[in-house]
Amino acid sequence: MLRPLPLLSLAALLLFVGVLWSDQPLVEAGHSMVELQFAGSAERAARILDTWRTAGVEDAIRLNQQIDFAFLLTYPAALSLACRSLAGHLGPGQRIGHFLTRAVFACTVLDGAENLAIQVMLDHGARDSMARLATACAIPKFALAAWAIGWCLWALLRRVRLP
Template identity: 40%
Template sequence: MNPEKSKETPLTLVVSVFALALFVLMRTLDAPLLAKGYGIVALEFAGTPEHALHILRAWGSSGQAAAYQSLWWDFLFMLAYGGALVLLIRGVARRSKQIPQALTWCMKGFVVAAVILDVTENMALLQVMQGNIEAWVAGAWWCAAFKFGALGVVFLYLISSFRLKRKETTI
């Protein structure tokens, strides 16, 4: 076995498990918000100052405190999911002879773009929560839309790559 590959697999596993644990934490932090009718994703996609204000009022001060805490934990989650996805993409590419290197780099670029959009979105949401709604709510919406689009492409790539690898091993 290639020593580089043998070191890469445990790292990918550790980073992926860490990202998954943070995902569970993020869902736990979102639970009180959902109980009040709107999760953090609803604020990401509020789109208008009126809807954002409606969500913030529905949350009340305790919900806003939970959302604020969730946004700060999300910065760590971004590093974890970004690292996990890049390592998964790298691992898939190294194990499959049919995936062009340019596609691998493109997918890594989508992950980096998603993380940058996520950071920008969180900064916008922190501004919205501090009352700067007019200037930031639309930016948060666009960042969230493109972030989820980029991550969707990456997940489709990974699913397709795993299926391709499965076909390679059965042939």
């Protein structure tokens, strides 16, 4: 029988590596995609987009977006399954794990809205509303994902220590 956690985790990990790899030309041009996600204003977003266009990395931008759209379908599910699996083995902290099991799916919506806002800016130029939307989605997305990953690491350490 196939176990979904290892398969989803592997898919998420491979896609994460793909996101990092496709971001490399953007970083070399002067700005990472994360910088655009946190631009927060049309002025800052326009500077980032202009830097990328001047460097001729439009294909890398589009590839990064495509890989990230696939990534957002895998990492929340993998985190959810990891939280659920680990929560069943804990006394204290079990409630948080069960909460995170459901909450991490908000990352899918947040990441999707953020990607759409970025896509609008890629297609139609930087706009304050889209730059603000991308940032407003990126902040809770990264926070929630970091909370889930941190909780999973804590739960793993507790599990190793508990008989």
